[in-house]
Amino acid sequence: MADRNGLYIQLFSIHGLIRGTSPELGRDADTGGQVKYVLELARSLAEQPEVEQVDLVTRLIDDRVLSHSYHEATEPLSDKARIVRIRCGGRRYIRKELLWPHLEEFTDRMLKFIKAEGRLPDIVHGHYADGGYVARELAATFGIPLLFTGHSMGRHKKNKLLAEGLSEEEMNRRYRIDYRIGVEEKVIKYADRIITSTRHEIDEQYRLYDNFTAGRYRIIPPGIDLEIFFPFGQRDRLAVAERKILAETRRTLLEELQRFWVNPHKPFILALCRPDRRKNISGLITAYGRDRELQALANLAIFAGIRKDIESMEENEREVLTEMLLLMDRYDLYGKLAIPKRHDFTLEVPELYRLCGDSRGVFVNPALVEPFGLTLIEAASCGVPIVATREGGPADIVANCDNGLLVDPTEPEAIGRACKTILADPELWEQFSANGVSGIPAHYSWRSHCEETLHQIARLKSSASPPLSFAHTRAVEPVGRRFSALRRLVVTDIDNTLVGDADALAGLLELLAKERQHLGWGVATGRCLKMALDALGEHGVPAPDFIVSSVGTEIYYGHATLADRGWQQHLSYRWKPDAIRAALAGLDFLSPQDEETQRPFKISYFMEDDPALLFRVHQTLHAKKLRYNLVYSHGQFLDILPFRGSKGKAIRYLSYKWGLPLGHIMVCGDSGNDDDMLRGEPLGVVVANHSGELDHLRGRRRVYFSPEPYAAGIMDGLTHYKLLDW
Numbered sequence: 001m002a003d004r005n006g007l008y009i010q011l012f013s014i015h016g017l018i019r020g021t022s023p024e025l026g027r028d029a030d031t032g033g034q035v036k037y038v039l040e041l042a043r044s045l046a047e048q049p050e051v052e053q054v055d056l057v058t059r060l061i062d063d064r065v066l067s068h069s070y071h072e073a074t075e076p077l078s079d080k081a082r083i084v085r086i087r088c089g090g091r092r093y094i095r096k097e098l099l100w101p102h103l104e105e106f107t108d109r110m111l112k113f114i115k116a117e118g119r120l121p122d123i124v125h126g127h128y129a130d131g132g133y134v135a136r137e138l139a140a141t142f143g144i145p146l147l148f149t150g151h152s153m154g155r156h157k158k159n160k161l162l163a164e165g166l167s168e169e170e171m172n173r174r175y176r177i178d179y180r181i182g183v184e185e186k187v188i189k190y191a192d193r194i195i196t197s198t199r200h201e202i203d204e205q206y207r208l209y210d211n212f213t214a215g216r217y218r219i220i221p222p223g224i225d226l227e228i229f230f231p232f233g234q235r236d237r238l239a240v241a242e243r244k245i246l247a248e249t250r251r252t253l254l255e256e257l258q259r260f261w262v263n264p265h266k267p268f269i270l271a272l273c274r275p276d277r278r279k280n281i282s283g284l285i286t287a288y289g290r291d292r293e294l295q296a297l298a299n300l301a302i303f304a305g306i307r308k309d310i311e312s313m314e315e316n317e318r319e320v321l322t323e324m325l326l327l328m329d330r331y332d333l334y335g336k337l338a339i340p341k342r343h344d345f346t347l348e349v350p351e352l353y354r355l356c357g358d359s360r361g362v363f364v365n366p367a368l369v370e371p372f373g374l375t376l377i378e379a380a381s382c383g384v385p386i387v388a389t390r391e392g393g394p395a396d397i398v399a400n401c402d403n404g405l406l407v408d409p410t411e412p413e414a415i416g417r418a419c420k421t422i423l424a425d426p427e428l429w430e431q432f433s434a435n436g437v438s439g440i441p442a443h444y445s446w447r448s449h450c451e452e453t454l455h456q457i458a459r460l461k462s463s464a465s466p467p468l469s470f471a472h473t474r475a476v477e478p479v480g481r482r483f484s485a486l487r488r489l490v491v492t493d494i495d496n497t498l499v500g501d502a503d504a505l506a507g508l509l510e511l512l513a514k515e516r517q518h519l520g521w522g523v524a525t526g527r528c529l530k531m532a533l534d535a536l537g538e539h540g541v542p543a544p545d546f547i548v549s550s551v552g553t554e555i556y557y558g559h560a561t562l563a564d565r566g567w568q569q570h571l572s573y574r575w576k577p578d579a580i581r582a583a584l585a586g587l588d589f590l591s592p593q594d595e596e597t598q599r600p601f602k603i604s605y606f607m608e609d610d611p612a613l614l615f616r617v618h619q620t621l622h623a624k625k626l627r628y629n630l631v632y633s634h635g636q637f638l639d640i641l642p643f644r645g646s647k648g649k650a651i652r653y654l655s656y657k658w659g660l661p662l663g664h665i666m667v668c669g670d671s672g673n674d675d676d677m678l679r680g681e682p683l684g685v686v687v688a689n690h691s692g693e694l695d696h697l698r699g700r701r702r703v704y705f706s707p708e709p710y711a712a713g714i715m716d717g718l719t720h721y722k723l724l725d726w
Helices: 033-046 100-117 128-142 154-163 168-175 177-190 199-204 232-237 240-258 281-290 292-297 315-330 348-358 374-381 394-401 412-423 426-443 446-462 479-485 494-498 502-514 529-538 565-571 577-584 611-623 647-658 672-678 692-697 710-720
Strands: 007-012 051-060 074-078 081-087 123-127 146-149 193-196 217-219 268-272 299-303 362-365 386-389 404-407 488-492 519-524 546-549 554-557 603-606 629-633 637-641 665-669 683-686 703-705
Touching (some): 007 033, 007 128, 007 446, 033 051, 033 074, 033 081, 033 123, 033 374, 033 446, 081 100, 100 128, 100 479, 100 647, 123 128, 123 446, 128 146, 128 177, 146 177, 154 168, 154 177, 168 177, 193 199, 193 446, 199 217, 199 394, 232 348, 240 348, 268 281, 268 348, 281 292, 281 299, 281 315, 292 412, 348 362, 348 374, 362 374, 362 412, 374 394, 374 426, 386 412, 394 404, 394 426, 404 412, 412 426, 488 494, 488 710, 494 529, 494 665, 502 710, 519 647, 529 546, 546 647, 554 565, 554 647, 565 647, 577 603, 611 629, 611 637, 629 672, 647 665, 647 672, 665 672, 665 710, 672 692, 683 692, 683 710
Parallel strands (some): 007 051, 007 123, 123 146, 146 193, 193 217, 268 362, 488 519, 488 665, 519 546, 683 703
Antiparallel strands (some): 074 081, 546 554
16 A cells, blocks of 8 residues: 555545535435535545545445436546545435445445555544444554544434334334444444534534443534635625626526515525424424514525425425425415525525525524534525524524524524514624624634644544554454555465464464565364364464354454454345244254354254255255255255355455455365365365365366375465465
8 A cells, every 4th residue: 555645534425415516405315414514524625735635435326317427436526635436235326224234335345445546544534324334444444543423313313203203113114223323332432533513412412322421522613615605795706707607696596586475675584404304494484474574574485405396205305395385375475485496506505695695684594403504604604694593503603603593493483583683673684794704704614624623633643552443453453454465365274274284384374474465364164253263272373364254154354353244244135044944943854053153144053964865955945945055064064054155255255355366365175165165266275185075176277186285285285376476
């Protein structure tokens, strides 16, 4: 891996639709403020002189109903920033709750990407629980620091849903909420820094977690792009062509709004948010609908995301939008309430704020809870006074800038009173407007956010101790760094291959240590992990780079402390162990092996060496239409594995994951359960003391039958394939 002078930062924001040009904010529940946050963060970090490269990593989507831009593997954001898209979970766009089973695939593909790039990131920064999961896995793999920004947290959401009457069973069905919370617990524990926007996030969200006290929190408020969000009076700083574009944008917006309003010359109250119940749009409409004085003072405009057909939208969004229309009808707000169907964030939203300010209107965020309130600082920077929920981040904004009023969002009358207070008092309106224009740049700039973030990164990089995200593995060297440096691998069975001749074993271990820089080695065994470690320890064998155990159904790295969860996820597809046990229960010639040998992805029996009995096992499982892989070895051991599982398939997975060609991997064995790893593209070595189960491999290309037994046969194989000459 190459070393360079500038920082290389990877940001992970996996769900939603992310693109650099005209992001479709508000298209759905997963494409909102977080998308805007990470895009602006990536660009702003890349502007810092000490940063060489920023990658914003998200999911690659090839869905015919979406723009082709989401299928581009990379997309430049600036000279030093880009979007990197990694495929996982198929081609179609799916909501974030359905992504959990596919994050191991995302992680494995990310490992390949990093190796292909030839450079490790200096820091990984996970956004939301799914991005935090992937970033934590990479941090542990490569021994690099981990930053985490939750944006919203599962325990807080669970409490809100419980209060709304949703059962835990339904929450887990819809949102996999408990799984998400478990991921968040681990990320909180191992993140080297947790970046929050407000103290409220720490006190009201992270404090709900068992690992709260283990968290290392830093409050670093986000910023806004002041080149985009500015008052109408500052338009003269733009070039003539830019002013013409904004003038045309304003004309389009006015035409759209005037479709709804009878009197378009009044000030207007503006709300801009996703159609989500927690945004409390109904509370704002109710406040306006019940207050005749407020209706006389101002119109109301609600931009609730992007929609085409309400009936085709997700249930939550459909219910919110339907309720909006029903409230509009209940309070007879025709001619006063505008509910446009879509908006272009890049051009229209900043001009919409300026239009509201020029009308001497007010921006309202009535959310039940708002962790930060990015739209509030955008509106304020454009000179619009704000009315906002007192629950969450808006309290910090108003305390810093004195640019609006806070309300109890559950009281519509309070929302209405606050709006009237500002709209009816020209001096107060001017004061709040001016305070926002001056206060937002002072407190909420991306430059200050990035400077503090980079300060935290510098402290982590200069720390003498390993990052917390890696320290828990207790490995001597991060597995990712080790495997990224390797050019070839030796994989060997333990019993009767690696061990059996003490002198030859000592010679082999000395040779492996000498060639360690570019030659890695591991064992592939039918034993479970504990028994494999016991066997290695008994013969004085130091920990290998990896262990493939339980007949290829488990992979461990380092000192056997880091399990390969990608392999576990891969094996779980259509694996039905309970159904297999039930199907085989009636075969009296099968005797279950000891409990210690039974593993999540391996069911083990003793069985007499009889082809007729083996046929009956196959026949029984086929009759139940079960998918499996069967391994019979040493004339007595029968192992039922997932159809994706075996030693050979585990080695092929390692080849894929770490970008090592199969022709650079030498595999060594002596018995039937080594059969499938010896066949195919790897360089196969059968030691001289092999059992007759392997004789059928003679004459195959890339299978070398060594005249030497045990470890001497392995060394002979290294010479035969000239692996030490590379």
